[in-house]
Amino acid sequence: MDEFDLIEQYFRKGVRPRDDVLCGIGDDAAIVSMPEGQRLVIASDSLIAGTHFPDQTPAHALGYRCMAVNLSDLAAMAAQPLWATLALSLPEPDADWLEAFAEGFFESAAGADVALIGGDTVRGPLSMTVTAHGCVEEGRHVTRTGAAIGDRIYVTGTVGDARAGLDVLLQKRSKSASNDKLLHRFLYPSPRVTPGRQLAGVATAMIDVSDGLHDDLGKLLHASGFGADLELALLPISEELLQFAGADAAVGIALSGGDDYELCFTISPDHESQLERLVEHWDCSATCIGEVSGEMEARWWHNGELHAVAGPAFSHF
Amino acid sequence: MDEFDLIEQYFRKGVRPRDDVLCGIGDDAAIVSMPEGQRLVIASDSLIAGTHFPDQTPAHALGYRCMAVNLSDLAAMAAQPLWATLALSLPEPDADWLEAFAEGFFESAAGADVALIGGDTVRGPLSMTVTAHGCVEEGRHVTRTGAAIGDRIYVTGTVGDARAGLDVLLQKRSKSASNDKLLHRFLYPSPRVTPGRQLAGVATAMIDVSDGLHDDLGKLLHASGFGADLELALLPISEELLQFAGADAAVGIALSGGDDYELCFTISPDHESQLERLVEHWDCSATCIGEVSGEMEARWWHNGELHAVAGPAFSHF
Numbered sequence: 001m002d003e004f005d006l007i008e009q010y011f012r013k014g015v016r017p018r019d020d021v022l023c024g025i026g027d028d029a030a031i032v033s034m035p036e037g038q039r040l041v042i043a044s045d046s047l048i049a050g051t052h053f054p055d056q057t058p059a060h061a062l063g064y065r066c067m068a069v070n071l072s073d074l075a076a077m078a079a080q081p082l083w084a085t086l087a088l089s090l091p092e093p094d095a096d097w098l099e100a101f102a103e104g105f106f107e108s109a110a111g112a113d114v115a116l117i118g119g120d121t122v123r124g125p126l127s128m129t130v131t132a133h134g135c136v137e138e139g140r141h142v143t144r145t146g147a148a149i150g151d152r153i154y155v156t157g158t159v160g161d162a163r164a165g166l167d168v169l170l171q172k173r174s175k176s177a178s179n180d181k182l183l184h185r186f187l188y189p190s191p192r193v194t195p196g197r198q199l200a201g202v203a204t205a206m207i208d209v210s211d212g213l214h215d216d217l218g219k220l221l222h223a224s225g226f227g228a229d230l231e232l233a234l235l236p237i238s239e240e241l242l243q244f245a246g247a248d249a250a251v252g253i254a255l256s257g258g259d260d261y262e263l264c265f266t267i268s269p270d271h272e273s274q275l276e277r278l279v280e281h282w283d284c285s286a287t288c289i290g291e292v293s294g295e296m297e298a299r300w301w302h303n304g305e306l307h308a309v310a311g312p313a314f315s316h317f
Numbered sequence: 318m319d320e321f322d323l324i325e326q327y328f329r330k331g332v333r334p335r336d337d338v339l340c341g342i343g344d345d346a347a348i349v350s351m352p353e354g355q356r357l358v359i360a361s362d363s364l365i366a367g368t369h370f371p372d373q374t375p376a377h378a379l380g381y382r383c384m385a386v387n388l389s390d391l392a393a394m395a396a397q398p399l400w401a402t403l404a405l406s407l408p409e410p411d412a413d414w415l416e417a418f419a420e421g422f423f424e425s426a427a428g429a430d431v432a433l434i435g436g437d438t439v440r441g442p443l444s445m446t447v448t449a450h451g452c453v454e455e456g457r458h459v460t461r462t463g464a465a466i467g468d469r470i471y472v473t474g475t476v477g478d479a480r481a482g483l484d485v486l487l488q489k490r491s492k493s494a495s496n497d498k499l500l501h502r503f504l505y506p507s508p509r510v511t512p513g514r515q516l517a518g519v520a521t522a523m524i525d526v527s528d529g530l531h532d533d534l535g536k537l538l539h540a541s542g543f544g545a546d547l548e549l550a551l552l553p554i555s556e557e558l559l560q561f562a563g564a565d566a567a568v569g570i571a572l573s574g575g576d577d578y579e580l581c582f583t584i585s586p587d588h589e590s591q592l593e594r595l596v597e598h599w600d601c602s603a604t605c606i607g608e609v610s611g612e613m614e615a616r617w618w619h620n621g622e623l624h625a626v627a628g629p630a631f632s633h634f
Contacts (some may be wrong), residue, residue: 033357043435083449
């Protein structure tokens with residue numbers, strides 16, 4: 001048994017038991033039992049050192065994050081998370097690093113009652129790929145394609161914080177209680193699992209905000225075949241981001257900053273009162289920022305003027 | 318849309334349609350429909366440049382191989398392959414490399430009627446993680462744990478060829494028609510999908526031979542809680558390996574060489590005649606090399622003597 005087999009044993013100890021796992025880590029493959037009447041939902045996202053996170057990212061946060069970003073993808077389909085595999089590539093097995101990584105990973109998994117059922121641990125440049133599995137009732141999944149003209153466009157929580165938090169991590173900004181909150185938003189994304197589940201059969205289209213609200217909403221609109229009229233003043237921006245960047249720059253960060261892992265979704269105006277009742281049970285807000293239009297572009301109202309893709313507030317584009 | 322989005326579009330073109338894929342590549346996650354009365358089987362294996370393959374491995378073979386090794390894991394559980402995700406990390410998008418890689422990948426996938434349903438393409442050191450999904454009838458899956466005393470131990474095809482083929486790839490050996498066959502065995506493993514499926518409910522335990530027959534059979538026996546008496550003279554060794562290494566050295570390579578992706582399985586003596594009928598429809602042989610014993614070790618008969626783990630023929634240990 002080599003050192004990497006030992007690592008697998010180490011991960012095995014943290015595994016949360018689930019009755020539907022017939023064969024977990026330690027065989028050629030895992031065997032699980034799907035709940036009846038459900039569709040299987042599968043998401044797979046990789047984090048690569050240097051590309052998706054800077055070297056100074058703590059191991060605990062990496063473990064947490066690689067699970068969380070996949071839970072966010074499942075949430076965006078309105079799926080209930082069930083199981084995950086982890087492919088971990090490590091230059092050198094380091095016991096302290098592994099302990100912190102595993103703790104973060106299992107903390108994130110436990111938050112959504114997800115069981116680790118397999119994967120692979122190999123020597124190589126630092127990277128991790130999680131494949132997460134969930135289920136959704138037949139006919140109630142939500143894709144990017146169902147938005148209709150007149151649907152209201154919502155986003156959960158606040159956007160732009162994680163991008164500012166990355167600057168804090170890179171020490172471009174000083175430490176403060178406010179900046180620490182931004183840093184935490186980068187290191188520990190909160191996948192919107194409960195909101196995603198409750199939007200099954202309610203939202204007409206949904207996407208998770210990983211590449212920035214402007215880009216991701218653009219993908220949803222493109223997939224649905226429509227555009228949108230949006231109001232820049234309605235963007236949900238945190239106090240911390242306002243302090244960090246000032247009001248004008250905060251808008252640009254909120255639109256173009258990535259790694260938020262909030263949900264952006266559309267619902268029919270008929271369902272808005274139902275949404276209000278659902279949101280009471282969420283641990284995040286849901287803010288209407290505009291509505292779907294027949295024009296094939298996203299246009300933002302800003303200081304009484306309508307801007308197409310590029311505009312003064314988001315020179316990023 | 319950046320260059321990596323373009324790569325995903327490129328892969329999307331090669332996707333084989335399957336009726337059970339409700340939502341494939343291009344959304345936050347894939348949605349598929351599980352066949353009724355079946356268990357879900359999930360395997361995930363990574364290939365990392367420098368660790369699992371040398372730099373000179375052709376892109377076509379890498380694409381083929383990363384799919385094939387996961388199909389082999391599914392076969393070892395007696396599962397029918399269905400869908401796969403691919404996480405591909407690439408230093409630089411290179412059109413020729415990608416075209417060859419994708420061609421190899423889809424060739425391997427098509428051979429088992431597997432649909433690519435998602436994944437991630439990112440910038441980073443060259444590596445690929447495939448997560449393969451399959452199904453097996455309730456109660457008919459085969460794990461490593463079911464071997465019983467007296468069960469016959471079989472291995473499909475021939476073992477050791479791929480290890481010799483790696484030497485050919487590394488140019489430690491000259492080119493010849495015979496050595497080309499060994500090279501092909503390393504570059505293009507044949508996952509034993511049909512044998513694995515037909516052994517559902519027949520084999521008592523099964524594993525795929527990826528780390529070498531001796532190691533992998535050892536894992537199966539350890540998981541089942543038994544040992545084995547084996548006959549070295551019965552090892553299935555190809556003519557090409559005999560030519561490559563000579564009779565004595567070939568035995569050591571057959572026992573300890575990795576990357577064979579054959580199946581090693583145990584069956585009750587009562588089922589041997591059934592097995593004979595099944596094998597007629599396979600494109601590989603199945604050779605009995607010994608039987609499960611109550612001793613807690615694997616012992617090999619060699620020239621009339623019984624050897625425990627280490628022996629003259631496999632000084633590797």
